[in-house]
Amino acid sequence: MPETLDRTPAGARVVIDGVEGPLGTRLAELGLLPGAEVEVVQAIPLGGPIVLDREGFLLAIRRDDARSIRVRGGGP
């Protein structure tokens, strides 16, 4: 079971557990609070950002930032 969002494989749905650091407020404003479900849509090649889908809203975040987002497994 993946622990942080940067290790979540593309296609997986996970639930956000918590966010470290100042990114937290930004994500919370966008509804990515602890308890919110997101889908990892895809990872941009060459170690680029990863694309998240939260109820149809597509948001890209850097892999470094994704490391500070703790998640737990949701449904497939």
Added chain:
Amino acid sequence: MTVAAPPALRTVALAGNPNTGKSTLFNRLSGLRQRVGNYPGVTVERRVGRATLGDGGEIRVIDLPGMRSLAPRSPDERIAVDVLLGRRADTPAPDAAVVILNALHLEIGLYLLLEVRELGVPVVACLNIADEAERAGISIDREALSREMGVPVVRTVATRGEGIEELKEEIARATLLPRLPPVPLPEPLHGMCDRLRGAWPGTPGDAEIADALIEGPEADGIPDGVREALRRERGIETGSRLRNLVVGARRRRIAEICALAIRRAPPDPRRDWTRRLDRTFTHPVAGYAIFLAVMAVVFLAMFWLAQFPMDWIKSGIAALQVGVVSAFGAGDFSSLLGDGVLEGVGAVVVFLPQIALLFIFLGILEDTGYLSRAVLLLDRPMAAAGLSGRGFVPLLGSMACAVPGVMGTRVIPDVRERLVTIFVAPLMTCSARLPVYSCLIGVVILGAPWVQALVLLGLYVLGAVSAFTLAWVLRRARRRPARTDFLVELPPYRWPTWRTTGIQLWQRVRAFLRRAGTVILGIMVLLWFLEHHPRTADPSRQLEESYAGRAGKIVEPALKPLGHNWKTGIGILTAFFSAREVYVGTMGTVYGVDGAADDATQLKDRMRDERDPVTGRPHWTLAAGLSLMIFFVYAMLCSSTVVTVFRESGSWRWALLQLGVMTGLAWVASFAVYRAASAAGWGALP
């Protein structure tokens, strides 16, 4: 206009997340009756327009920069908050605010709506992009939404002008409502904010103080004087608990409202379409291939398609010059008008087609949603230089002209990253360098056409590599590693709206032409004077004996070690004050190519024939030519860019530092190349 203004012109501010169609709505409300400028002292674009209401009354409309919340993270957002709160002396305090919501992602936009309503300003909610949401099976109960939020809710489709009249009615009504006292933050934050307010310089809003409390005393942008007080206050609560108290409470409220007001149909074919396209456009192979193809098209347009209108401008100016001579005779006046004003202003205006095409393409790429995908594809490669994917567009634009490129850095929210991007943008090879390179390559590179093309390509690559290297160095130079807030929304793919692209294009073009007609015109008149005074009897020695010629001789000692004399000195100086390509025209004058400065063959022969007066050896050797090409790669020979950098960075220090660094780099690199090439035996006949 002599019509008396109404007693008090009411003002409404448009606030909204990025990608909500806010600019399109602003254009719908105010059409071409808008002023675009900068907020004084900062690089944030200020857009104010006038809208005519249904009853014939007028209203002032302020288009605020896009923002996610009232807790500002970028200069743009800070300005937006200050304007909303009526804290900027240069902008009237709004009587009401319109919060524009993207109906596709209502739950995200409601956050800002909730915050703006807490400020106490009368609010109208505008449910934009309603058609796409309906097609996607999202149905929104406007009455429920209006009841729960306590604000009127208008359905609009700004791209087609739907709902604009109703929106105007609601705006008119809202601007007459009284302001309510702001809703205080929940305790203990409210008390903490009150205690901190005294120690804080300026007049901070609760949102700012609360934000500082949440992020902690070490966060960016906190005044030094309050760090200790913040630390004391924070002893009571942790940041994440405070965050949950404010942001979490709002979010829970939004979840309740959404549960009441939004119904979604499960299948969502439109979104799948976007996903399918994304799988191709961000594919490791196909994605980059498509990206390169798109860039190739943009380049082809800028360098091939633009050639036609550029030729028309050139021949139009040539015709005007002929007309001037026949109308006023061959006197001083027609020389000033023809050689000074028309020639000089023409040298700058000729770039207009390229700049316009660049903005058309950027507008289309942004409207369709492709641009944010390109930003993602390039984020990682650009991060290697300490930049981000967002810096890519300004740097690409700088390959047409650094002026729009530097202006394009406004899309970068991080201040330091923006400054670094501005700093390196003029190193990208702009199209004004192209005529200079062609001229010099023609003179000193005698190989086959493919060899000449290879040299030209090398110069382009050198410029780009230098820009990225310098960015890397500048980002390393900071003690603290730069943290860039990188959250990019990917809007669904859609067809471009010509109206918005057209209006924005018209504004850019107008601003460019206005500058050409004022500042540049003045510089050209001055330059003409310096080239034609004091008068000499021998016209072939006029330029050499003029003030400009003397200035060229003054800088000659600095150019000697690079293998150049006063002739190139004049060329460089005139290039700096007008545009780089003017170097070629100046060389035409210096070498006495009569009349037609674009008579390239004649100029090439004259330059090749030049001998050193002391040694009698040819002047334009391979070493000399290469050294000057390298000089043009690095030197900031463009006063327009210097002024633009000053305006966009808000400080002369940055602009002058850039000028200094680029000049230094140019000299050192040029010197090194000249020495190395001479040592390699390329100092003889080319």
